[in-house]
Amino acid sequence: MSHAYILTLSCPDRPGIVHAVSGFLFERGGNIEEAAQYNDRDTGLFFMRVRFACEALGTQELKTQLAQLATGLQMSWRLHEAAQPMRTVIMVSREGHCLNDLLFRWKSGLLPLDIRAIVSNHRDFYQLAASYNVPFHHIPVSAATKAQAEARQYEIVEAEGAELVVLARYMQILSDELCRKLEGRAINIHHSFLPSFKGAKPYYQAHDRGVKLIGATAHYVTADLDEGPIIEQDVARVNHSKTVEDLTTLGRDTESLVLARAVKWHSEHRVLLNGHKTVIFK
Missing domain, CATH: 3.40.50.170 (Formyl transferase, N-terminal domain)
Structure with a gap:
């Protein structure tokens, strides 16, 4: 059974952030169910929320690998299990x-x-x-x-x-x-x-x-x-x-x-x- 997650992030805006995030999830068997993003032109920051399902990796594995992705993008992020109240x-x-x-x-x-x-x-x-x-x-x-x-x-x-x-x-x-x-x-x-x-x-x-x-x-x-x-x-x-x-x-x-x-x-x-x-x- 696929496990649902919610990823929220912010980082300095630059081309390719959506591609980097969606590609990261695709490579790990993730299926995006909902996504939204916003570029604040006043602050130069990019914001994104993605809900996705993934059965290939557990929560801790995803967090470890997301940390590597985040470093290159100067990204602040959080990963949440969607079913967790x-x-x-x-x-x-x-x-x-x-x-x-x-x-x-x-x-x-x-x-x-x-x-x-x-x-x-x-x-x-x-x-x-x-x-x-x-x-x-x-x-x-x-x-x-x-x-x-x-x-x-x-x-x-x-x-x-x-x-x-x-x-x-x-x-x-x-x-x-x-x-x-x-x-x-x-x-x-x-x-x-x-x-x-x-x-x-x-x-x-x-x-x-x-x-x-x-x-x-x-x-x-x-x-x-x-x-x-x-x-x-x-x-x-x-x-x-x-x-x-x-x-x-x-x-x-x-x-x-x-x-x-x-x-x-x-x-x-x-x-x-x-x-x-x-x-x-x-």
């Missing part, structure tokens, strides 16, 4: 709409995840976690205990082998150190359009400014608050008659949809980092 830890505080949505989609087979743990600074959702048979870790956070709390959080992430950490309305600012440790594998949902309306109570800020569109932004976590590479955004139209409560209710639906899309694309290895931006092969 992504090990994930979800962090949440006291608003559970995004958490509930992700858990439902996961159990419905709509997200290729393996949710290993839920971490929260409150106890509100331990019963929800139990209903999905997911371990729940209550780690209180205060100014005095923040460093110890983050050390415990990171310990859980590493113990579970998490490839993805989702901040599903986790209302604590991560330290620069933890942001660096989770670089490229932590996704946050922000309940407005970044960089507008940062920080607390963005719907109050939006209502005060009389906005006509509200939105949500899913982005990678960086040490710069709410300024990480953007993965997905969406909007909902509003008017002068909407209250703050109306905006909040509508916004929660938008947040859940935007976060679910971002998590899906990341878990399918469709998102490649391009400096402070992303390349997404949908």
Whole structure:
């Protein structure tokens, strides 16, 4: 039976990269099932995602031989087994709409995840976690205990082998150190359009400014608050008659949809980092 893989890569652009990659796979009995590429003229970088089947070589053999190909092309690359769900830890505080949505989609087979743990600074959702048979870790956070709390959080992430950490309305600012440790594998949902309306109570800020569109932004976590590479955004139209409560209710639906899309694309290895931006092969 053929084994399916997903190869993602980026390198300085030059003629012949697609030929080199496809030729490499052909010579090893690989059959390309899906392929997409993008040349960023601004940065001079080339990006590619290839899903292929191969029965002649195992994962480790492919990785060893890909490393040789990558050297000549100055290529950054990753090889993933397509059938392997992504090990994930979800962090949440006291608003559970995004958490509930992700858990439902996961159990419905709509997200290729393996949710290993839920971490929260409150106890509100331990019963929800139990209903999905997911371990729940209550780690209180205060100014005095923040460093110890983050050390415990990171310990859980590493113990579970998490490839993805989702901040599903986790209302604590991560330290620069933890942001660096989770670089490229932590996704946050922000309940407005970044960089507008940062920080607390963005719907109050939006209502005060009389906005006509509200939105949500899913982005990678960086040490710069709410300024990480953007993965997905969406909007909902509003008017002068909407209250703050109306905006909040509508916004929660938008947040859940935007976060679910971002998590899906990341878990399918469709998102490649391009400096402070992303390349997404949908």
